[in-house]
Amino acid sequence: MTVPERVGVYGGGRMGAGIAHAFALAGADVSVIEGSEETAGAARERIAASLAKAAEKGVEARGRAAVGVDARALADCTLVVEAVPELPDLKREVLERIAVAAPEAAIGSNTSSLSIDGLAGALDDPSRLIGLHFFNPVPVSDLVEIVVGARTADELVGRARGWVEGLGKTAITVRDSPGFASSRLGVALALEAMRMLDEGVASAEDIDTAMTLGYRHPAGPLRTTDIVGLDVRLAIAEHLEQELGPRFAPPRVLRDKVAAGQLGRKTGQGFYAW
Template identity: 40%
Template sequence: MGKFTMKKIAVIGGGIMGRGIAYAATVAGFQVHLHDLYPEALEKAKTYLETELRKSVHHGFIRPGEDEASLNRITFTTNMEEAAVEADLVIEAVLEKMEIKVDVFKKLDKICPSQTILATNTSTMSPTEIGAQTSRPERCIAMHFFNPVHKMKLIEIVRGLDTSDETFRIAKKAAEAMNKEVVEVNEFPGFVTSRMNCLIGNEAMNMLMEGVASAEDIDKAMKLGLNHPMGPLELADLVGLDTRLRNMEYLYQTLGEKYRPCPLLIKYVKAGRLGRKSGAGFYKYDKE
């Protein structure tokens, strides 16, 4: 890919992040193939995309008719090969578990043409370790989007040890085409944002557990006192407490004691209190 000719983007995993990345990519005019193992996840993703695209027209972010055109540019499939075989860029957004990501990347490496770039949306993990399991580590990179993708401006682009300059350049172009700002980060667990954010969230959970203040008051203090746009506990509920726990476990494993997951977080995940997606986390919600 000498000049930028990207047309097709495959997104692997149709959960909270995958559906959001599909939104950003289709609104940017890319052909999008969204893959998930489960038809129910794809159904949910489709409903979400229809709703968000309709809202975007209503709020004047996209022109009338662009909602339908954007939806028509997305195909939904449970067949990974079908999704990825012609993609110029694949963005993986499956669960934050190294063995699952590695398995997906090995499969993609077999399916995709040699020039296809394979990106992971991991929040914390090593693109070097994931890319090393493929025959194209120079074409592997992390593109870390933020939740909710249609509102959040940043993509942290993280270079693995062997990521080529060309791969970085193309990933950056794709990000900019999706109307995002980019920061370039050299790989280290948690990059810039997750490393910082997980620590703040964990401290808030420890304070709640110790009875320092209520969830509402911890969040209010951070918003009004420190100017955070969201409180750390409501943000954790938005991320998903299972996802946050996996992030913490990885950071604890790689960076040590400072990142030991708060016992309250572990307890909530064991109880199935996963945040917004399950209807309860630190707060209660209508179930998604």
């Protein structure tokens, strides 16, 4: 399968830049939209550095990625993926902009936990929306979680699986539900690891080693939380607590670290020093 010739990405942060990178490598011409010239410049540098790193390893992009602030650049895209922070109101606002700028495009949401059906209310045609949950770091991650809303068009699910295959990644398909499959399981494990750390059961290093050596996880739950971002994990946990109950209540250590600005790898300190 192949990816669309023209793909849009709304949001050029770490996730959006990674999604743009993946589609450009696979041969798509990608338009990345940012909210200001300043953030567009940062996104441009982020994507260029990522593609240059791939080229050093002998992997050349077959497409290209351009960054701008005018959403009209999305007009002829077959697919537009929103990749803005996990804030429901912001995502709905961006989805409305995408629907206007790219009236014929399929729309993917890179949400890791928010309801696709809830976000679809921002669109006149909710059949256009599908969850495309990429994983960080996108260029080397093998998985994309396809989330199917109640009103997502059946044919779009098949097309989405083809696009993921065209990226050289594996798709899993899940019904729209709180936390989907990946975030729900990943957060449950991470929260229990944090409770164990709080209770003095073991150090962060030993808790993680239990999972990497004992269960063959590529990274332990606390190190993974640092990579994902403690603020991101906190927002997901709060959402899941609201939807599924107190078993997803964020531990105090997570709230304290986020309040202190210790967000993981992106700030240099989380459960580990980076």
